[in-house]
Amino acid sequence: MLPPEELERRLRAIGAERYHVHHPFHHLLHGGKLSKPQVQAWALNRYYYQASIPAKDAAVLGRLPTPELRREWRRRIVDHDGDGVKPGGVERWLKLTDGLGLERGYVTSLAGLLPGTRYAVDAYVQFVKERSLLEAVASSLTEMFSPDIISQRVSGMLRNYDFVSEETLAYFTPRLTQAPQDVAFALAYVKQHARTREQQEQVMAALRFKCDLLWAQLDALHHAYVEPGHIPPGAWRPGEAAA
Amino acid sequence: MLPPEELERRLRAIGAERYHVHHPFHHLLHGGKLSKPQVQAWALNRYYYQASIPAKDAAVLGRLPTPELRREWRRRIVDHDGDGVKPGGVERWLKLTDGLGLERGYVTSLAGLLPGTRYAVDAYVQFVKERSLLEAVASSLTEMFSPDIISQRVSGMLRNYDFVSEETLAYFTPRLTQAPQDVAFALAYVKQHARTREQQEQVMAALRFKCDLLWAQLDALHHAYVEPGHIPPGAWRPGEAAA
Numbered sequence: 001m002l003p004p005e006e007l008e009r010r011l012r013a014i015g016a017e018r019y020h021v022h023h024p025f026h027h028l029l030h031g032g033k034l035s036k037p038q039v040q041a042w043a044l045n046r047y048y049y050q051a052s053i054p055a056k057d058a059a060v061l062g063r064l065p066t067p068e069l070r071r072e073w074r075r076r077i078v079d080h081d082g083d084g085v086k087p088g089g090v091e092r093w094l095k096l097t098d099g100l101g102l103e104r105g106y107v108t109s110l111a112g113l114l115p116g117t118r119y120a121v122d123a124y125v126q127f128v129k130e131r132s133l134l135e136a137v138a139s140s141l142t143e144m145f146s147p148d149i150i151s152q153r154v155s156g157m158l159r160n161y162d163f164v165s166e167e168t169l170a171y172f173t174p175r176l177t178q179a180p181q182d183v184a185f186a187l188a189y190v191k192q193h194a195r196t197r198e199q200q201e202q203v204m205a206a207l208r209f210k211c212d213l214l215w216a217q218l219d220a221l222h223h224a225y226v227e228p229g230h231i232p233p234g235a236w237r238p239g240e241a242a243a
Numbered sequence: 244m245l246p247p248e249e250l251e252r253r254l255r256a257i258g259a260e261r262y263h264v265h266h267p268f269h270h271l272l273h274g275g276k277l278s279k280p281q282v283q284a285w286a287l288n289r290y291y292y293q294a295s296i297p298a299k300d301a302a303v304l305g306r307l308p309t310p311e312l313r314r315e316w317r318r319r320i321v322d323h324d325g326d327g328v329k330p331g332g333v334e335r336w337l338k339l340t341d342g343l344g345l346e347r348g349y350v351t352s353l354a355g356l357l358p359g360t361r362y363a364v365d366a367y368v369q370f371v372k373e374r375s376l377l378e379a380v381a382s383s384l385t386e387m388f389s390p391d392i393i394s395q396r397v398s399g400m401l402r403n404y405d406f407v408s409e410e411t412l413a414y415f416t417p418r419l420t421q422a423p424q425d426v427a428f429a430l431a432y433v434k435q436h437a438r439t440r441e442q443q444e445q446v447m448a449a450l451r452f453k454c455d456l457l458w459a460q461l462d463a464l465h466h467a468y469v470e471p472g473h474i475p476p477g478a479w480r481p482g483e484a485a486a
Contacts, residue, residue: 017476018476018477024472024473114459115363115455115456115458115459116359116362116363116459116462116463118366119359119362119363119365119366119456119459120358120359120362122362122366122369123361123362123365123366126365126369208477211476212358212475212476212477213358213362215358215475215476216357216358216359216362216463216475219359219463219466219467219473219475220359220459220462220463220466222466222473223462223463223465223466223470224462227466227470229267230267230462230465232455232458232459232462233260233261233454233455233458234261234451234455
């Protein structure tokens, strides 16, 4: 069995190799190399990921054994769904699609979603339902790496695109404090509850799975909206659903 | 409600628009425009689809209400898994990956699978478990269009690649007779059991879903192995796992 600090070191190494901060689409996005329709396609597709996070977290919540653990995980759902007064992450993501000029009813209908986005996101919710609680918690650990990608994305997008503003990108600001709080809990949890080498391997595999899933979402976007002529039948086309 | 013949006409129109016979990767494949590693990537990834079909069919089988219906559907599992003497479709697909020089243990380990392939295939099995029996049966109707794609594929590949032979492509021959038999049953079933306009719409949506899923598998392949520099972390790389 690995010492817990060595497990953490290996988890960070997985992020260094596989987190989508290294994906070409991310570089194009924050580097100002995308057109407005390409940024719209990203926001439209990623909406489905944002909107599915509470379903994923509810699946974890329902499997946690104590009120203390459930209260900790419930906070994630509050962060995404809001409290009825302060908007949550899902609502803030819709401010982004609004700001990019996409019709809100179209975004939430999921009508123009890339099939690849749908399958990847659904695979995440399914993973969390089917695998052990340890693996379900471990799959959230990509948040270890998210403050970096968020700050690159926000500063790069504000600098490079005149069609985004701090208000449009309001989704991201609270994530900079929420993610580290989530990670502190989840990382301590997996370090404590992975009690065999096999369980430690499961934790690492769960993080690899999650990195792959974020990567696959950008692959689908890149293929459809950066490579010319590859938008699949039925998916959103530039100009469609303008607000 | 549509007359059953009109439902069938609309189902055929969905295939005419969305079946993966129209995907650029298919054109490259049968047109002889792919390198051997690209054909290997196709066979390696599609193995997971082939290997998952019996799981999909078992899910349908378990939901059918009568011995007659179950016997009809059981034939599909025999076609894919064989009878212990005559090899089934899964084994014949492995003859293809063998013939292409891929190490069999590597292929069946799924280690180098594209995440996009995995999510798309898993989405199919999940669909068949979660949706109505009518939708589950309807999602098999892409076989209406498969004899065309198979004959294009086989004749094009034999003509254009010196690394394939009739023996390597033995998977496909029995499919030319099995698929029409499957379709005759499934098409009659949906025409008979879709008893409201809403159910007819569900049948059409199920076929669209299935077309999208086959398309998304070729998108993932095209992005990773035709566009240079886009193989995701952890996926098979040309030269790996040579037999």
